Amino acid sequence: MNIRALTAALAATIVLPMGVAKATDLEVTHWWTSGGEAAAVAELAKAFNASGNNWVDGAIAGSGSTARPIMISRITGGDPMGATQFNHGRQAQELVEAGLMRDLTEVAEKGNWKEVIKPASLLDSCTIDGKIYCAPINIHSWQWLWLSNAAFEQAGVPVPKDWHEFVAAAPKLREAGIQPLALGGQAWQSGGLFDTLVLALGGKEVYESVYVDKDADVAAGPEMAKVFEAAAQAREMAAGSNVQDWNQATNLVITGKAGGQVMGDWAQGEFQIAGQVAGEDYSCLPGLGISPYIATGGDAFYFPVLDDEEKSKAQDVLAETMLDPKTQVAFNLKKGSLPVRGDVDLASVNDCMKKGLDIVAKGNALTSTDQALSADSQKQKEDLMTEFFSSTSLSPEDAQKRFADIISSAD
Structure with missing residues (x-):
C-alpha cells in the first residue's frame, strides 16, 4: 500500500463529531453595526457556531431603511x-406572499413558541394564513427618554x-453650552420621536385611534394638535445636533454633550459599552415619564427559501438557537432589549430593563407602528417628519393636515 492510499485508509477510520461533519456556512444579513449591536450579534454567532455550523456575518452599514432594500433585492x-x-410587522409580508420565505411552523411547534413567546402579538406578526414565517428575537420599544445625569448637574438643574x-x-x-435634545438625521429617528410623543402626550386612545384604527378625524383633531405643538418644541430643542446616525446622537448623551435623547431601548447597549451604569451615570424614562404604556416591536429573522438541503437544515438550527433561553438572555442583555421568552432568567437585568419588563408584565404593551402600518404608510409618515424636523418653514398646523391625509389613506 503506498503512502497516499494508507493516508486515505487512516482518514476513513476517523470519526468526526456530528456537528463538525455537517458544518454549514450560513450567511446572515442584518443592520446591527453600532458597538452595542455588534456585541449582541456576537452572542448569536457564538451560539450558532457552537452547533457546529458557521455564522457568516452579512452586516449592512446604516439603518434598516438602508439595509432592507438591499436585502429584498437580493431575495427577489x-x-x-x-x-x-x-422588524416585527409587515416589512416582509410581500416576500412571504410571493413564496420566497420558508414556513417555520414545524420548528415553532417543536419549540412551543406559542406557549413561551410573550406577548403573543410578536408571534402573530410572524403568522400569515395560520403559518409562522419568522423567529421573533427581542422586544424593543421606542418610548424612552435617555438623560445624561452629568449634563444636568453641569447645567445646575x-x-x-x-x-x-x-x-x-x-x-x-x-x-x-449643552445640546438639549440629541437627534440624528435619519428619517426613522424623527419618525420614532414623533410616534413616541403621540403615545406619551396623546395617550393610549389617541395612539390606537390614529395608528390602529386609521381614524383621520382623530389625526386632524385637537389632541393631535397638542402633539404637533410638542413636536415643534422638540424640533427647537434638537436644533444644532449635527449628527446623522442614532448611536452618534446617543454618544452625545453618554459624553454629557447633550441632555437627552428620545430613542428606543437599544440605546442601552451603547451606554453599557461605554461602561455607564443605569440610575447613576444616566437615567431612563419609559413613556417619557408620563405614559405607563410602551409600544412593543422589535426584530425578527426570516429564512429565505434555499435550493440547498444542508443549508435549509442549518436554517432550522439557527431559528431554534435564536429562541434558546440562554441565547435569549445573552443576546438581549447586550442589545438592551427584552427577551421574547417569558420563561428566562432575568436576574442580571439593569434598572432600565426592569422598568420595561414591569410595563410588559402589567399588560401595558401596545402594537408598534411597524405592526399597525404598511411599509409604504410608514415611509410617507417618516418623509413628513424628516421635512418637519429639518425646517421650521413647515408649521405644526400644516404638518398635521398632511399627517391626517396620510392616515386617511393608510393601510
Missing part, C-alpha cells in the same frame, strides 16, 4: 442569504422626571 433577484433581519421637566430645563442646558 435570486441571490438569497441564509437568514435576514426585519435636577435630572428631569418627565418630558415636561425636560422641556423646561432646555434653556438652562443651552446656557451651559
Whole structure:
C-alpha cells in the first residue's frame, strides 16, 4: 500500500463529531453595526457556531431603511442569504406572499413558541394564513427618554422626571453650552420621536385611534394638535445636533454633550459599552415619564427559501438557537432589549430593563407602528417628519393636515 492510499485508509477510520461533519456556512444579513449591536450579534454567532455550523456575518452599514432594500433585492433577484433581519410587522409580508420565505411552523411547534413567546402579538406578526414565517428575537420599544445625569448637574438643574421637566430645563442646558435634545438625521429617528410623543402626550386612545384604527378625524383633531405643538418644541430643542446616525446622537448623551435623547431601548447597549451604569451615570424614562404604556416591536429573522438541503437544515438550527433561553438572555442583555421568552432568567437585568419588563408584565404593551402600518404608510409618515424636523418653514398646523391625509389613506 503506498503512502497516499494508507493516508486515505487512516482518514476513513476517523470519526468526526456530528456537528463538525455537517458544518454549514450560513450567511446572515442584518443592520446591527453600532458597538452595542455588534456585541449582541456576537452572542448569536457564538451560539450558532457552537452547533457546529458557521455564522457568516452579512452586516449592512446604516439603518434598516438602508439595509432592507438591499436585502429584498437580493431575495427577489435570486441571490438569497441564509437568514435576514426585519422588524416585527409587515416589512416582509410581500416576500412571504410571493413564496420566497420558508414556513417555520414545524420548528415553532417543536419549540412551543406559542406557549413561551410573550406577548403573543410578536408571534402573530410572524403568522400569515395560520403559518409562522419568522423567529421573533427581542422586544424593543421606542418610548424612552435617555438623560445624561452629568449634563444636568453641569447645567445646575435636577435630572428631569418627565418630558415636561425636560422641556423646561432646555434653556438652562443651552446656557451651559449643552445640546438639549440629541437627534440624528435619519428619517426613522424623527419618525420614532414623533410616534413616541403621540403615545406619551396623546395617550393610549389617541395612539390606537390614529395608528390602529386609521381614524383621520382623530389625526386632524385637537389632541393631535397638542402633539404637533410638542413636536415643534422638540424640533427647537434638537436644533444644532449635527449628527446623522442614532448611536452618534446617543454618544452625545453618554459624553454629557447633550441632555437627552428620545430613542428606543437599544440605546442601552451603547451606554453599557461605554461602561455607564443605569440610575447613576444616566437615567431612563419609559413613556417619557408620563405614559405607563410602551409600544412593543422589535426584530425578527426570516429564512429565505434555499435550493440547498444542508443549508435549509442549518436554517432550522439557527431559528431554534435564536429562541434558546440562554441565547435569549445573552443576546438581549447586550442589545438592551427584552427577551421574547417569558420563561428566562432575568436576574442580571439593569434598572432600565426592569422598568420595561414591569410595563410588559402589567399588560401595558401596545402594537408598534411597524405592526399597525404598511411599509409604504410608514415611509410617507417618516418623509413628513424628516421635512418637519429639518425646517421650521413647515408649521405644526400644516404638518398635521398632511399627517391626517396620510392616515386617511393608510393601510
